[in-house]
Amino acid sequence: MELNLLVLCYLIGSVTFIVGLKMLSNPASARNGNILAAAGMLIAIIGTIFLYEENGQKLGNYTWIFAALAIGSVAGTLMAKRVQMTAMPEMVSLFNGMGGACAALISVIEFRHLVHTSDVASIDQSSLLIIMLGLIIGTVSFAGSMIAWGKLNGSIKDFAFKGQHIINIVLLLMTLLLAGHNIINRPEQMELFFYGVVALALVYGIFFVLPIGGADMPVVISLLNSFTGVAAACGGFLYDNKVMLTGGILVGAAGTLLTILMCKAMNRSLQNVLIGSFGGGTTAGGATQVGGTYKEVTLSDAAVVMSYANKVMIVPGYGLAVAQAQHVCHELEKTLEAKGVEVKYAIHPVAGRMPGHMNVLLAEADVSYEKLLEMELANEEFKNTDVVLILGANDVVNPAAKSDPSSPIYGMPILEVEEAKHVIVNKRSMKPGYAGIENQLFFQPKTSMLFGDAKKALQDLLAEVRNL
Amino acid sequence: MNQILQWIATHQEMIYVVALMIFVGIEVIGRVPSVLHTPLMSGANAIHGVVIIGAIIVMGKAEGGNVLALILGFLAVLLGTLNVVGGFVVTDRMLEMFKKKK
Numbered sequence: 001m002e003l004n005l006l007v008l009c010y011l012i013g014s015v016t017f018i019v020g021l022k023m024l025s026n027p028a029s030a031r032n033g034n035i036l037a038a039a040g041m042l043i044a045i046i047g048t049i050f051l052y053e054e055n056g057q058k059l060g061n062y063t064w065i066f067a068a069l070a071i072g073s074v075a076g077t078l079m080a081k082r083v084q085m086t087a088m089p090e091m092v093s094l095f096n097g098m099g100g101a102c103a104a105l106i107s108v109i110e111f112r113h114l115v116h117t118s119d120v121a122s123i124d125q126s127s128l129l130i131i132m133l134g135l136i137i138g139t140v141s142f143a144g145s146m147i148a149w150g151k152l153n154g155s156i157k158d159f160a161f162k163g164q165h166i167i168n169i170v171l172l173l174m175t176l177l178l179a180g181h182n183i184i185n186r187p188e189q190m191e192l193f194f195y196g197v198v199a200l201a202l203v204y205g206i207f208f209v210l211p212i213g214g215a216d217m218p219v220v221i222s223l224l225n226s227f228t229g230v231a232a233a234c235g236g237f238l239y240d241n242k243v244m245l246t247g248g249i250l251v252g253a254a255g256t257l258l259t260i261l262m263c264k265a266m267n268r269s270l271q272n273v274l275i276g277s278f279g280g281g282t283t284a285g286g287a288t289q290v291g292g293t294y295k296e297v298t299l300s301d302a303a304v305v306m307s308y309a310n311k312v313m314i315v316p317g318y319g320l321a322v323a324q325a326q327h328v329c330h331e332l333e334k335t336l337e338a339k340g341v342e343v344k345y346a347i348h349p350v351a352g353r354m355p356g357h358m359n360v361l362l363a364e365a366d367v368s369y370e371k372l373l374e375m376e377l378a379n380e381e382f383k384n385t386d387v388v389l390i391l392g393a394n395d396v397v398n399p400a401a402k403s404d405p406s407s408p409i410y411g412m413p414i415l416e417v418e419e420a421k422h423v424i425v426n427k428r429s430m431k432p433g434y435a436g437i438e439n440q441l442f443f444q445p446k447t448s449m450l451f452g453d454a455k456k457a458l459q460d461l462l463a464e465v466r467n468l
Numbered sequence: 469m470n471q472i473l474q475w476i477a478t479h480q481e482m483i484y485v486v487a488l489m490i491f492v493g494i495e496v497i498g499r500v501p502s503v504l505h506t507p508l509m510s511g512a513n514a515i516h517g518v519v520i521i522g523a524i525i526v527m528g529k530a531e532g533g534n535v536l537a538l539i540l541g542f543l544a545v546l547l548g549t550l551n552v553v554g555g556f557v558v559t560d561r562m563l564e565m566f567k568k569k570k
Contacts, residue, residue: 017515018492024511024559025500031563034511038556041518045552048521052528059528061538068527068542072549079550080557085565091558092510099517099551105544106522109530109537126475222509228516235522237482247518249486253493254512258505265502349502356505363565374502 002051009047010243016040017247021254027369044243045069085364086321089357090152093145093221096228100141103231104198107135110238111194120190125183127238132179134234135194136201141227143205148221151209160211168207175200208274216273218350218357219262223270226255265349265413294430297448299457302424303464309386309422311342313378315415316362319392319427321352323454326365329391332462333367339465344371346378346388346415348396375415382419390417390425392454394432398439407437423447426457507562514555520548 016036023033052059059065076095083091111131114123150156179197182190212220229251236245263270297305306312314333320326333343345362352358359372373381382388390397393415400407401414417423423446430449432438441447450457476483500508527541 013518017518018496021493021496021508021512021515024508025496025504027501027504027566030504030507030566031560034507034514034556034559034563037511037515038560041515041552041556044518044521045524048524049528052525054525054529057529059525061528061530061532061541064538064542065524065527065545068545069549072546073553076550076552076554077557080554080561083558085562088506088510088558088562091554092506092513095517095551095554095558096513098547098554099513099519102517102523102544102548102551103519105540105547106519106526109526109540109544112537125471225509225513225516228519229512232516232519232522233486235519237479239522239525240482241521241525242482242485244518244521245482245485246489247515249489250493250496251512251516253490254497255509257494257497258500258509258512261497262505347503349505356503356507359503360506360562360565369566372503 003053006047006051009043009051010241013040013044013047013243014246016043017243017250021250084324085326085361086324087153088360089218089221090149093149093152093217093224096221096225097142097145097149099228100138100145100224100231103134103138103228103235104142105138106235106238107131107138108198111135112191115191115194120188121186123186123190125186128183128186130234130237132183132197134231134238135197136175136179137227137234138231139198139201140205140208141224141231143202144209144220144224144227147206147209148217148224152217156210158211158213164207164211168204171200171204171207175204212273219259219270219273222255222259222262226252226259229253229255262350268412292443294442295448297424297450299450299460299464302448302450303461303468305422305424306336306387306389306461307339307341307465307468309341311344311381311385312336312387312389313373313382313385313417313420314343314345315351315388315390315393315397315417316345316347316358317351317391317393317396319454321357321361321392323392323456325391325455325458326361326367328455328458328462330362330365330367332458332465333371335462335465339468344373344378344381346375346382346417347372348375348393348415349413351393351396375413379416379419382416385420387422387424388417388420390423391458392426392428394427394439395437397441398437399441400437400439409437417441418444418446421446424450426450426452426454428453507559507566510555510559510562514552514559517548517552517555520545520552523548 017040020033020037023029175197178193182193209220229248233245233248236248336343347358395409397415397417399418401409401412404410425442523544527545530537530541
């Protein structure tokens with residue numbers, strides 16, 4: 001009876017995960033989908049604690065389990081509630097790393113159990129294979145996520161050296177060979193080799209993410225997310241547990257597709273991202289010379305141009321996210337609207353630090369959903385637009401993506417802002433963006449530059465507009 | 469070879485689940501508008517926290533005298549909880565903002 005009840009709990013869990021993910025793909029039902037999946041997770045967890053038995057033996061150590069659950073819940077809630085919306089990607093990366101570490105720890109414990117209770121030469125090889133897989137994938141996901149987390153919050157800098165890709169491949173091969181040796185030959189020193197695999201996987205995870213540039217971090221996090229899913233699924237195989245299997249594989253598959261979608265939006269192959277051709281500090285330059293003179297615009301001029309325009313399009317980018325300027329940006333939008341200017345936002349799919357990041361940020365500042373135009377729609381409207389205000393975006397508006405086949409971003413769909421009558425670019429300096437390439441847009445006659453931190457510049461601009 | 473076939477035969481149910489789930493995962497995500505990519509990634513991140521069930525099983529099975537196993541199991545449950553709870557709460561926070569301005 002009780003075991004059958006547990007099966008029902010797991011069935012409910014699996015179905016809620018699928019339905020929840022499905023509901024997450026629609027803005028109207030997304031929040032309920034998330035709550036549904038969380039409820040399914042809760043049922044599966046409670047079911048496991050009280051109903052699970054192995055060889056007629058119930059689980060014990062309730063004090064330890066509940067202590068860990070309580071501490072984890074309080075800490076997790078606090079972290080999730082306190083994090084700034086701009087720091088969202090780091091948070092996801094951190095939680096992902098926790099999941100990876102959890103999967104790796106399960107493998108470590110199960111392996112120790114196997115080695116200490118039976119003769120090394122008689123250990124079941126399929127269990128070993130699954131334990132090793134869970135261990136390697138979980139460890140790489142953990143190490144990689146921690147590096148990604150450090151990189152996004154600025155405490156770890158890009159780091160690459162010549163031949164790093166070769167070292168990475170060698171590291172990966174060594175990890176797999178050592179694990180394979182353990183599984184196939186079941187050597188006497190299996191335990192020692194096992195920890196060797198842990199160490200190698202840790203180092204590989206670190207070196208795997210270190211050379212990848214900050215702009216590509218979302219792709220990496222998405223990939224590591226699907227890794228952790230697969231690691232969780234390994235646990236499903238180990239315990240013949242369907243809810244772990246379905247949840248893990250579901251995320252593994254969905255995460256992989258999301259990774260590919262993100263790469264497509266940047267018109268790059270996954271291989272290209274992972275090898276880090278322009279993330280790794282190589283100075284990739286186009287053949288066409290970029291340069292000339294750019295002109296600056298004063299705050300009052302910018303304010304006048306925008307106030308007397310019919311239609312203003314705001315292009316938010318990474319700079320807006322870093323400066324946390326979404327609220328003052330919304331203020332400016334409202335003030336302009338009150339003067340009869342039509343204001344909209346043009347959202348590039350990979351603007352910000354993650355796909356959809358701009359939407360989340362602007363939603364936080366109460367910007368209406370209808371004002372956010374996706375790239376295709378925005379591109380149709382630019383020719384009727386009087387002023388485009390670019391806030392800390394660079395590569396997503398670089399015309400070289402259309403015109404210069406030798407440019408590293410050639411072929412990437414961009415926001416065609418040069419169709420508009422005026423372009424005002426807010427940047428902190430003339431420094432190139434993440435892709436490390438110059439942007440001809442800044443030197444065009446219709447473009448004027450407004451230097452400064454996005455928040456400060458917008459506040460000043462807002463004051464000018466109000467004074468008119 | 470025989471061993472591999474044997475393994476597939478004994479785990480066929482699980483292998484079917486894996487194969488079908490791959491398609492479900494792809495189908496479910498395929499129609500997501502890009503505006504929801506960040507919450508979706510975050511939600512998926514919370515769902516793979518289901519690995520916590522393995523951690524609870526490991527923890528519950530550990531013998532009382534085996535301190536190292538207890539400590540490792542405790543850590544595993546703790547990290548898994550962070551993944552699950554943190555993941556769902558963060559996703560909810562993001563989605564809450566989407567709803568507000570309707």
